[in-house]
Amino acid sequence: MKTWLWIRKHWVALACIALMLPLAGCMREPESALRIGTNVWIGSEPLYLARELGHLNPEVVQLVEYPSASEVLRAFRNEAIDGMVISLDELFGLAVDGMQPRIILVVDVSHGADVVVGRPGMRSMTDLKGKPVAVESGALGAYVLSRALALNGMRASDVDVVHLESNEQPSAFVKGQVDGAVTFDPYRTQLLRAGATTLFDSTQIPGEIVDLVAVRATVLEKQPNAVQALLSGWFSALDYLKREPRDAARRMGIRQQTTGEQFLDALKGLHIPSREENLRMLGGPTPELAVTGRRLMALMQEEKLLRAPIEINEVLAPGPLASSPP
The missing domain is CATH 3.40.190.10 (Periplasmic binding protein-like II)
Known part of the structure; x- marks a missing residue:
């Protein structure tokens, strides 16, 4: 009798597990953040x-x-x-x-939010010729600079590119380490407060x-x-x-x-x-x-x-x- 009860008890447990396995397979793992x-x-x-x-x-x-x-x-x-x-x-x-x-x-x-700025008194991109210009090391800064130069008949070799992250640019400008920067807000505002002037902005390359x-x-x-x-x-x-x-x-x-x-x-x-x-x-x-x-x-x-x-x-x-x- 005890043997029969033991077999019956474990058979029921195995049957329950067998029924649950297909359901477990259908359940999606909880998503991580x-x-x-x-x-x-x-x-x-x-x-x-x-x-x-x-x-x-x-x-x-x-x-x-x-x-x-x-x-x-x-x-x-x-x-x-x-x-x-x-x-x-x-x-x-x-x-x-x-x-x-x-x-x-x-x-x-962007419709004016991405800009190239220069020293007070500069009026166009050509004023940056031969000058150090801060550019973030990612592709966007290089792209904005290349478009700004090309539209003004210039090449990348016409400026001295200085790779600086966007948050480092205002300080470098104030210290005189660079004369221009490819930037965006909030750093654009900080540079303008430091006396920088806008030489180029993204309204000149709409949709790009x-x-x-x-x-x-x-x-x-x-x-x-x-x-x-x-x-x-x-x-x-x-x-x-x-x-x-x-x-x-x-x-x-x-x-x-x-x-x-x-x-x-x-x-x-x-x-x-x-x-x-x-x-x-x-x-x-x-x-x-x-x-x-x-x-x-x-x-x-x-x-x-x-x-x-x-x-x-x-x-x-x-x-x-x-x-x-x-």
Whole structure:
């Protein structure tokens, strides 16, 4: 009798395990936090605003701030982060190197926010001839400088390029170590306060400087909920910026070490696409970003800033945005 009871007891246990195994196989592993790298840049601030307003759970989307765009790129290459805010030209470099970035959101299009500045009294790029110019070591600074020089009939050899991270440039300018800089806010404002004058800005190259949120290709499959949370938080922050611009700018300005008024003024140099604009830029039969991207890619290859072309449609990932609730 005892033997029968023992067999019956263990048979029931084995049967329960057998029933649970298929269910366990169907269960998705819990998603880890999506790590998004950013540098100090006004275009990234709505992400931090979303977090502050409670629209972006840090346990789901973790924002990791680096001192420069170069550090963000390095972190992505080293797999310390899953995604990042990055410019389109920088993304091309990652894609060529097989890093498989996928664009899920267009953050902004520069319209005056990226500039080249020089010493007081300088009036044009030609005044920088033979002078030391600070440029961040990432692709964006080199691209802006190359375009500014080319449009003024100059070459890279006409200036003395000094590689300095964006946060190091204002101090170097004040100390007289450089006479010009390729920069953006909040460092643009700091340089202007130090007496610098604007010699070139991105209004002269419309549509060429685009900032994006890109994630690793595997993230789209493994962390879809976190991707949706990021998109939802982003547009919630934009809605708040539209409803309460002064309070939103005050909050974002604190992190950028500017006043709310200064932050709003800096935002005038950016166009922030709506959800509908994003869908047109990333998806559809002819994505707008593919058109501008191919033109940018050709310019970069001409300037020897990109060693090979990529198929731009392969890096566009409109799916998460298209399936997210409005």
